[in-house]
Amino acid sequence: MFWQLLLTGLAIGSIYALVALGFVLIYKASGCLNFAQGEFLLLGAYVALTLVATYKVPFLPAIILTLAVAALVGLVVERLVLRPFIGEPVISVIMVTLGLSALMRGIFQALWGTDTRVFPPIFPQEPVSLGGVSVSAVYLWSLGLAVLLLLLLSLFFKFTTTGIVMRAVADDQQAALSVGISVKRVFGITWAIAAVVAAVGGILLSNINGVNASLASLGLKVLPVVILGGLESVPGAVVGGFVIGLIESFVGGYLDPLVGGGLREVVPFVILLLVLLVRPYGLFGEEIIERV
Numbered sequence: 001m002f003w004q005l006l007l008t009g010l011a012i013g014s015i016y017a018l019v020a021l022g023f024v025l026i027y028k029a030s031g032c033l034n035f036a037q038g039e040f041l042l043l044g045a046y047v048a049l050t051l052v053a054t055y056k057v058p059f060l061p062a063i064i065l066t067l068a069v070a071a072l073v074g075l076v077v078e079r080l081v082l083r084p085f086i087g088e089p090v091i092s093v094i095m096v097t098l099g100l101s102a103l104m105r106g107i108f109q110a111l112w113g114t115d116t117r118v119f120p121p122i123f124p125q126e127p128v129s130l131g132g133v134s135v136s137a138v139y140l141w142s143l144g145l146a147v148l149l150l151l152l153l154s155l156f157f158k159f160t161t162t163g164i165v166m167r168a169v170a171d172d173q174q175a176a177l178s179v180g181i182s183v184k185r186v187f188g189i190t191w192a193i194a195a196v197v198a199a200v201g202g203i204l205l206s207n208i209n210g211v212n213a214s215l216a217s218l219g220l221k222v223l224p225v226v227i228l229g230g231l232e233s234v235p236g237a238v239v240g241g242f243v244i245g246l247i248e249s250f251v252g253g254y255l256d257p258l259v260g261g262g263l264r265e266v267v268p269f270v271i272l273l274l275v276l277l278v279r280p281y282g283l284f285g286e287e288i289i290e291r292v
Helices: 002-030 037-054 059-085 090-112 137-159 161-171 173-178 183-209 213-221 223-229 234-259 263-278
Strands: 128-130 133-135
Touching (some): 002 037, 002 133, 002 137, 002 161, 002 223, 002 234, 037 059, 037 090, 037 183, 059 090, 090 213, 133 137, 137 161, 137 183, 137 234, 161 173, 161 183, 173 183, 183 213, 213 223, 223 263
Antiparallel strands (some): 128 133
C-alpha cells in the first residue's frame, strides 16, 4: 500500500506542480494572483474531451489544438481583461480574476453542462506491476508527461531568449523597460504559458477522474502548493506540488479510513495555515523586510 500511495502522490503532485507553475509565472511577471487558474484547467479538459470524444480527433492532434486554444484564450484574457488594470491597486486586479473565474465557469456550464464526462480510453487500461505493486497506467503516464513538461519549461526559461527576457521582467520591470524590453508583450506570453500548463494539468486530471465543473476547484487547492513553495519561486512550485500531492495521498490512504473520509481534502489548507503562521514567504520565497 505504501508504494502505491507513493506513486499516486507523485503523479497527482506533478500535476499540482504544473498548475502551480502558472500561478507563479503570472505573480512573478505582474504581481497578480490569478484566481481563474482553475478555470483554465477546466477549459483544457473540456476542449480536449470535445475534440477526442465528439469530433474523433486523434489524441495527439487534439492535445496540440487544445494547447493552441488555451494559449489564445490566455492572450485574449490578458489583453482585454487584465492589461487595462496595469497600475491599479492589487485588490482591484484580484477582484477582476475572481470575476473572470465566475464568468468562465458559467460559460463552461452553459456549453458543456454539469454532468461528469469521461474520456474515452487513451492510456493502457491494464495496471502496471512495479516490484509487486500494481499501479494504474494512467498515473504513470501522467507523472511522466508532467515531469517532462516541467523539464522542458526549465530549459525554456534558462536557455531561450524569450525565457531569459521573461526572467528579466520578473526580476525588475523598470530595468527591463530601460533596455527596451516590451513588458506588455512579456505579460501576454506569461498568461499564454500559464493557460497552457493549466490545460495540460486539466487533460491529465480528467483522464484520471473525469471532467465536471468541480475540476476548477483545483485552482484553489493549488494555492497551498504555491504558498508552501513561495509565491515567486518556480522551483518552489515544483517542490510544493510534490509535497502536497504526497501528503494528500498518504493522508487519504492511512487516516481517511480512521475518521470516515474527507481529511485528504482538508489537509492542504491546514498546511496553508501553518505555512502562513510560521514561514509566510514559503520554503523558497524571498523574505521582504520593510523598514519604516
